[in-house]
Structures are given as C-alpha cells and as structure tokens.
Amino acid sequence: MKESGRKQGTLSPCAACKLLRRRCARDCVFAPYFPADQPQKFAIVHKVFGASNVNKMLQELPEHQRSDAVSSMVYEANARVRDPVYGCVGAISSLQQQVDVLQNQLALAQAEVVHMRLQTHQFPSTSSSAMAATNNNSSHSRRSYYPLNEVEQADVEDSLWS
Numbered sequence: 056m057k058e059s060g061r062k063q064g065t066l067s068p069c070a071a072c073k074l075l076r077r078r079c080a081r082d083c084v085f086a087p088y089f090p091a092d093q094p095q096k097f098a099i100v101h102k103v104f105g106a107s108n109v110n111k112m113l114q115e116l117p118e119h120q121r122s123d124a125v126s127s128m129v130y131e132a133n134a135r136v137r138d139p140v141y142g143c144v145g146a147i148s149s150l151q152q153q154v155d156v157l158q159n160q161l162a163l164a165q166a167e168v169v170h171m172r173l174q175t176h177q178f179p180s181t182s183s184s185a186m187a188a189t190n191n192n193s194s195h196s197r198r199s200y201y202p203l204n205e206v207e208q209a210d211v212e213d214s215l216w217s
C-alpha cells in the first residue's frame with residue numbers, strides 16, 4: 056500500500072522528491088500520495104504549508120488517514136492560493152450564509168403552510184385576504200435571496216480538489 060503511487064522497478068522519484076531535488080527512498084512518505092504525473096499537487100501544498108510541515112503532519116498520522124489528510128491539504132492550499140485573504144474560510148463562511156438564508160426560507164415556508172392550514176380548516180371566511188398577504192410577503196423574500204449564486208459555488212467546490 057505504501058508503494059501504490061509508484062510503478063515497481065522504476066527509479067523515477069515522486070513529485071515531491073523531484074521538486075525538492077532529492078533521492079526518492081523506498082519508504083518515502085510522500086510517494087504514495089504525490090505521484091510523479093501530478094506535480095502540481097505537491098507544488099501547491101509545498102507553497103502553502105512547506106514540505107517539512109507536510110512531511111511532519113503525514114508522519115504523525117496513521118497510514119490509513121494520510122490519503123484523506125493529503126486531499127484536504129491540497130484543497131486548503133488551492134483555496135488559499137485562490138483567495139489569499141480568507142482561504143477555505145471564505146468558502147465555509149459563504150456556505151454558512153447559504154445555510155442561514157435557506158433556514159430562513161424554510162421557516163417562512165413552514166409558517167406559510169401552518170397559516171394556510173389554519174385558513175382552510177378553521178377560518179374559511181377570512182382566507183382570501185390573509186392568504187394574499189402571505190403570498191406577497193414570501194415572494195418578496197424569495198426574490199431578495201437570488202443574488203447568492205449557487206452555480207458559482209459549485210464550480211469552486213469541484214475544482215479545488217484537483
């Protein structure tokens with residue numbers, strides 16, 4: 056499993072050792088996660104975290120968690136390069152805002168449902184005017200949430216992992 060990133064019998068160094076211009080040992084900690092054909096993966100984590108920190112972080116983890124750790128470091132490093140001020144916190148905070156907006160929308164919709172049920176079942180005589188007021192409110196709120204661009208968010212999400 057340790058050697059999974061390398062073809063057996065070849066002496067070509069992993070992407071990390073190639074960039075650091077050092078010999079790639081058989082037990083190289085980087086080799087399984089930074090194959091030679093994806094040099095940009097190591098280049099970006101080296102730029103943001105530094106090779107020796109990445110080395111240390113991987114050494115401190117059990118082997119079965121290292122692959123996930125590398126994926127998240129690559130993601131974080133890409134986010135930091137793309138957004139030098141907020142890094143991946145920018146994405147987290149934007150998603151948190153979307154959650155808040157959607158929770159508000161859900162609460163409004165649930166209130167609307169309760170309202171409509173009450174109108175229909177208990178107070179049939181006043182239903183039409185009250186319902187018109189509710190609809191006006193909710194359609195106005197929905198319109199004001201549209202500036203959040205979900206397509207753009209999805210794009211960022213996909214490409215940061217590469």
Ligand SMILES: [Zn+2]
Binds near residue numbers: 070078079084086
């Ligand atoms: Zn190596």
